[in-house]
Amino acid sequence: NAGVMQNPRHLVRRRGQEARLRCSPMKGHSHVYWYRQLPEEGLKFMVYLQKENIIDESGMPKERFSAEFPKEGPSILRIQQVVRGDSAAYFCASSARQGSGEQYFGPGTRLTVT
Amino acid sequence: SQQGEEDPQALSIQEGENATMNCSYKTSINNLQWYRQNSGRGLVHLILIRSNEREKHSGRLRVTLDTSKKSSSLLITASRAADTASYFCATDLRSYNTDKLIFGTGTRLQVFP
Numbered sequence: 083n084a085g086v087m088q089n090p091r092h093l094v095r096r097r098g099q100e101a102r103l104r105c106s107p108m109k110g111h112s113h114v115y116w117y118r119q120l121p122e123e124g125l126k127f128m129v130y131l132q133k134e135n136i137i138d139e140s141g142m143p144k145e146r147f148s149a150e151f152p153k154e155g156p157s158i159l160r161i162q163q164v165v166r167g168d169s170a171a172y173f174c175a176s177s178a179r180q181g182s183g184e185q186y187f188g189p190g191t192r193l194t195v196t
Numbered sequence: 197s198q199q200g201e202e203d204p205q206a207l208s209i210q211e212g213e214n215a216t217m218n219c220s221y222k223t224s225i226n227n228l229q230w231y232r233q234n235s236g237r238g239l240v241h242l243i244l245i246r247s248n249e250r251e252k253h254s255g256r257l258r259v260t261l262d263t264s265k266k267s268s269s270l271l272i273t274a275s276r277a278a279d280t281a282s283y284f285c286a287t288d289l290r291s292y293n294t295d296k297l298i299f300g301t302g303t304r305l306q307v308f309p
Binding site: 113115117123124125126127130137138140141173175177180183184185186187188189190192 | 226227229231236237238239240241244246284286288294295296297298299300301302
């Protein structure tokens with residue numbers, strides 16, 4: 083019974099490159115959330131997706147960031163033209179249904195921009 | 197601004213002692229959850245307490261919720277060195293058809309053997 087899976091676990095990118103972070107939710111979960119955690123801080127909500135739909139992207143930066151959750155395959159968080167300030171841990175969480183309360187988190191992807 | 201703020205920011209205790217962490221929030225909530233994060237790792241869900249509940253237990257964990265004061269506390273009894281981690285509270289506002297969680301700033305707990 084695999085939990086939420088994220089890959090890669092660590093990603094190093096040079097400034098200006100693209101970063102693609104993947105998240106496979108728990109089996110049977112169709113709700114995915116992305117959060118970002120800067121060093122020594124709590125998690126900040128970025129985006130909430132259901133299959134093929136973005137429900138809430140109020141925490142996403144207006145430029146360079148995008149997310150998708152296709153009908154088949156993992157959810158993808160894409161960061162174009164990365165800058166040093168994008169260096170952070172990016173966590174994905176999933177839930178079975180809206181209003182269930184609990185979100186199950188993956189191990190995170192640690193992005194380092196050099 | 198952060199919905200939740202934990203207090204204290206850091207706490208150091210000896211094994212066997214109890215650890216109490218507090219969380220305050222600003223707006224009405226549907227539920228409040230506590231998570232643990234070991235250094236460099238993901239989050240582990242500890243306990244969820246709904247807005248109509250006042251206290252909840254799970255093993256050595258005891259969570260209270262006071263909606264009139266907009267605050268919650270997490271008590272870990274008989275602490276162990278393995279409890280060393282950061283602890284975060286998170287609130288579910290369930291506004292605008294979203295279940296996004298708003299996390300506090302965290303309490304770093306260190307338990308010395």
